[in-house]
Amino acid sequence: MFKDNNQLDDFFGLKPGNLPADGKNRSVDRRKESIKETILNKISIAKIRLLPKVLSPKERYLTLVFLLIFVGSLISLPLTIFYHYTKVAPDYGGSFVEGIVGEPHYINPLLSQNNDVDRDLVSLIYSGLMKYNDEGKLVPDLAKSYEISSDGLNYTIYLKENAKWQDGTLVTADDVVFTVQTAQNPDYGSLQRINWQGVDAEVVDNHTVILKLKNKYAQFLNNLTLNILPRHIWQDVKPVNFALSDFNLKPIGSGPYKFKKLKKNSTSRIKSYELESNKSFYDGRPYINKIELKFYDSEDEMLNEYNKNSMENMAFVSANNLKKVKFKKRLNIEELKLPRYFGIFFNQNEAKILSDKNIRLALSYGTDKKDLINKILDGKGVETNSPIIGDVLGITGDIKTYDYNVDKAKKFLADSGWGNPDDKGILSKTEKAKSKKDTPASEKLTLHLTTPTWSELANVANLLKEQWAKIGVELIVETLPTQNLQRAIKERSYQMLLFGEILNIDPDPFSLWHSSQKRDPGLNLALYNNKSVDDLLEKARQTLNPLERMKQYQDLQKLIIEDAPVVFLYNPLYLYAQTHNIKGFNNKIISMPSDRFSNVEKWYINTKRIFR
Numbered sequence: 001m002f003k004d005n006n007q008l009d010d011f012f013g014l015k016p017g018n019l020p021a022d023g024k025n026r027s028v029d030r031r032k033e034s035i036k037e038t039i040l041n042k043i044s045i046a047k048i049r050l051l052p053k054v055l056s057p058k059e060r061y062l063t064l065v066f067l068l069i070f071v072g073s074l075i076s077l078p079l080t081i082f083y084h085y086t087k088v089a090p091d092y093g094g095s096f097v098e099g100i101v102g103e104p105h106y107i108n109p110l111l112s113q114n115n116d117v118d119r120d121l122v123s124l125i126y127s128g129l130m131k132y133n134d135e136g137k138l139v140p141d142l143a144k145s146y147e148i149s150s151d152g153l154n155y156t157i158y159l160k161e162n163a164k165w166q167d168g169t170l171v172t173a174d175d176v177v178f179t180v181q182t183a184q185n186p187d188y189g190s191l192q193r194i195n196w197q198g199v200d201a202e203v204v205d206n207h208t209v210i211l212k213l214k215n216k217y218a219q220f221l222n223n224l225t226l227n228i229l230p231r232h233i234w235q236d237v238k239p240v241n242f243a244l245s246d247f248n249l250k251p252i253g254s255g256p257y258k259f260k261k262l263k264k265n266s267t268s269r270i271k272s273y274e275l276e277s278n279k280s281f282y283d284g285r286p287y288i289n290k291i292e293l294k295f296y297d298s299e300d301e302m303l304n305e306y307n308k309n310s311m312e313n314m315a316f317v318s319a320n321n322l323k324k325v326k327f328k329k330r331l332n333i334e335e336l337k338l339p340r341y342f343g344i345f346f347n348q349n350e351a352k353i354l355s356d357k358n359i360r361l362a363l364s365y366g367t368d369k370k371d372l373i374n375k376i377l378d379g380k381g382v383e384t385n386s387p388i389i390g391d392v393l394g395i396t397g398d399i400k401t402y403d404y405n406v407d408k409a410k411k412f413l414a415d416s417g418w419g420n421p422d423d424k425g426i427l428s429k430t431e432k433a434k435s436k437k438d439t440p441a442s443e444k445l446t447l448h449l450t451t452p453t454w455s456e457l458a459n460v461a462n463l464l465k466e467q468w469a470k471i472g473v474e475l476i477v478e479t480l481p482t483q484n485l486q487r488a489i490k491e492r493s494y495q496m497l498l499f500g501e502i503l504n505i506d507p508d509p510f511s512l513w514h515s516s517q518k519r520d521p522g523l524n525l526a527l528y529n530n531k532s533v534d535d536l537l538e539k540a541r542q543t544l545n546p547l548e549r550m551k552q553y554q555d556l557q558k559l560i561i562e563d564a565p566v567v568f569l570y571n572p573l574y575l576y577a578q579t580h581n582i583k584g585f586n587n588k589i590i591s592m593p594s595d596r597f598s599n600v601e602k603w604y605i606n607t608k609r610i611f612r
Contacts, residue, residue, distance in 0.1 A: 086609040094605030095290035096579060098313035099302040103295050104270055107251045107259075109227035110183055110190035111243060114486075117295060119594040120315065124275060124291065125166075126227035126253035129157055129176065134599050136337075136505045136589035138221050142171060142228060142254065142282075144207075152216040152544050157224075159207040163282040165230045166258040173209040177201040178231035180211070187239035194511070194521065195223045216542040218549055219508040225591075228254065256286045256601040271295055287584075287604035299455070300324075312579035316593065318456050319380035319575060329580075336574040336596065337589040339503040341384040342457070344449065344464075344496050344567040345525040351447065351495035358416040360564040364402035366409035366471040367464065373570050376459050381572040386557040387501075387509055389571055400561050409471040418445050418472065427472035446474040450488055451498035453479045460569070461498055490520040497525055505591050506546075507553070510537045513560060526565040533559050581605050 102117035109126055112118035131141040140146065142163055147156040163171040180201040183192040198214040213220065233252055237245050249270075250259055257275040265271050272294045277286040294311055296302040299321060306314055307326045317325065322333070344363070348355040369383045385401045418427040427445040449464070451457045458479050465475040480488060488494050501512055501523065511517045514537045517524040533556055540552040560566075576596050578585060584603040590596055 082609070086611050088607050089610045090287045090584065090602075090604035091606040091608040092285065092287055092289065094288050094581075095292070096288065096313055096582060096605070097292045097294060097311040098315055099294050099296055099306060099311045100315040101296050101299050101302055104249070104273065106243065106248045108248045109179070109229060110188060110192055111248065113191040116315075116593055117293075119592065120293065120597065121251075121273060122227055122253075123255070123594040123597045124257045124600065125251050125255045125259060126229075127163075127255040128225045128227045129159075130221060130224040132225070132505065132591050132595050132598055134586040134588065136591065138225070138506070141225075143224070146224075152218075152542075153213045155211040155213075155220065155224075156204075157209050157211065159209070160282050161207055163254055164280050165233075165254050166252050166278055166280075167230075167233075168280070169230065169232055170206075171228070171230075171254050172206045173203040174206075175228050175231045176209045177203055178235065179226065179229045182229065182234070183226070185239065188242050189239075191521065192226060195226070216544065218541055218544050218546075219504065219506050222504045222506055222508070230254070254282070256281045256283075257291055260290075281601060283601060286601040287606070288582075288600075291600075306577075312581070314577040315596075317575045317577050319378040319572070320376060320456070320459070322378065322575070325577070331577045332580050332582075332585075334576040334578055334585065334587070334596075335380065336576060336587055338571075338574040338593070339389055339505055339507065339589075339591065340500055340574075341387075341389050341571050342460070342498070342500045342569045343384070344498050344569065346496055346565055347492060347494055347525075347527055349527055350493065353445075353447070354495065356416055357564060358412040360567075361402070362409040362412040362471060363468065363473070364409075364564055364567050365405045365412065366468050366473070367402075367567050367569070368404040368467050369569055370404070371467070372460055372463060375463060376456060377570065377572055380575060381570045384568040384571045385561070386568060387513065387560050387566075388507060388553050388557045389503065399557060402564070402567075406470055413445070413472060421472055424474075425469060425472055426474045444474060445472055446476065448476045448478060448495040449498055450478045450480060450485070450494040450496065452485050453481050457498055464498075489525070492519070492525075492527060499525060501525075502592060505589065508541065509553075509556070510541060513537060513556075528560070528563070528565045530559060530563060583607075 100117050100120060102115065104117045104121055105115055106112055106118050107121045107125060108118075109122050109128075112122045127141050129141060129143040129146075130138050133139045142159055144158045144160045146158065148154070149156075157176070159171060159173060159176070165171060180196055180199065182188050183190045183196045184199070186193060200212040202210045202212065204210055211220075230252055233247055234242075234245075237247075249262065252259070256278055258278045260274045260276045262270055262274070263272045272292055275291045275293070277289050279285045294305070296305065299316075299318060302314060303317070303321060303324050305311065307324075309327075312330075317333070322328075325331070344367075346354045346360055353359055373379060373381045373383065386399050413427060416429075418429050420428045420430075422428070422444075428442050429445070430442045447468075449461055451461050458477075461475075461477040461479070465477060468475050489497070489499075503509060503512075511523045513524060513528055513533055514522075515524070515529040515531075515534050516522065518527045518529070536552050536556040536559070540549050540556070543549040543552060574590065574593060574596075582603050582605060584599070587596055587598065590598070
């Protein structure tokens, strides 16, 4: 229509010579300029629309790609800048449900030692002066700092000034002294009493307390992990009512989470606990808002409920049960080291046959630990050959081992007069007659093993039965429910006990091996008695230098291994099944199962971005 702008100007009379000398007709001129601009815009748009018809297919494709890149760059630039100058950080919110085998009874630091469920809840709701961090090291908790006198007898503890009970009352030195004195009082029936004998607790001021020992105790700091009770809540509860108080089920603590509600079934059994974050927690509000713990009668029941999506976490899963777990991709199976070993403890008082060292050595050589670990633990464990678990605690040194050797085992039995295998290969021994008139008595090599009904140990016992049959020993296995087993341990009414022992990360095996601990409440399950071992245990307790103390424990374990009062079996990994939605879990070694919650206030599910 118009070949150029000059023709357009001619059409509207806009050539410079035609412009009016005055501003009389400027409104008309402005209108003509506007019309001209509109026509030009439309011509430009028309040209753009004609581009696809003018350009080749390749040119059209390249133009489209360029336009997309240009638009994408405009959109992504602010996002790129934002992500470059920010980082992911934990945010508040979220919740999870964890399944646990067992049932709560006493959510009370002084009454919770015999129940894993109680200890789990205590670790979430209460706090101690010290705690184990995610590397298994003792660090201050309620304590801000501490000092130890040069003679190792006085421990001065300085409390955090911002620590409060979950009802808003300040935590003070009076609470610490009250807890120690309650633990020491036999009328309250606390199993913590043995750890606090010979300790005087004195208040210096509201936030300072001195703990005075009558004798040096190298591992005393371990005792400071005892969770503290609120004096103002418990001071009026009489000893006779201590275990009956409602505060044992509806506790008030100073820890990262506080009690919200519990649920019972139709038979009044507690089925779940709901906890909410303690927003006034002295080390900062926990990121996760809510934790619910559900309780089950057995591991199989818990696994079935997990497979129905009833929970996100499982407190512990046996290695052999991992194959039953569905939705494994939703879980991180945390393999935690725990200073615990399982073994077969010989009670020579109940079975005189076990006082023959050759019998004990034969059973040691006749035990295939690798087979047990592979078949029962699916490889999730390590062999244990000593009472100190050097592989877990880092205590080095050469020790004697009784490696699996059927021929050696049979020789030790033969040396003690056992032979004449029957059709099942079980050996027997003929005792000399007491007189010419008496008939010689024949005795089969039969031993009795007691263990809990827990499936893992029951399976271990049955596999031991097969292994020992190969060397000519008949093993009769007795599995007992928890209550009956506790009675048998208390009364030491077993020939052999398949059971576990737990050490501290800074170990003190005094209660496990000293001769004074052969009877309840001591835990010398083999009723072991060795004066040299007693001396080493007593000396090690007063040796403050950790390197010297470890040297004494090396000597101690050599003596125990030589005497063979127990067949050490294995140290299993603690398998904690945790939803992958939870971040911030960094534990590698724990002192006991409840320590998996040692940094729970740092766990998080939700995230946000913050500037670097």
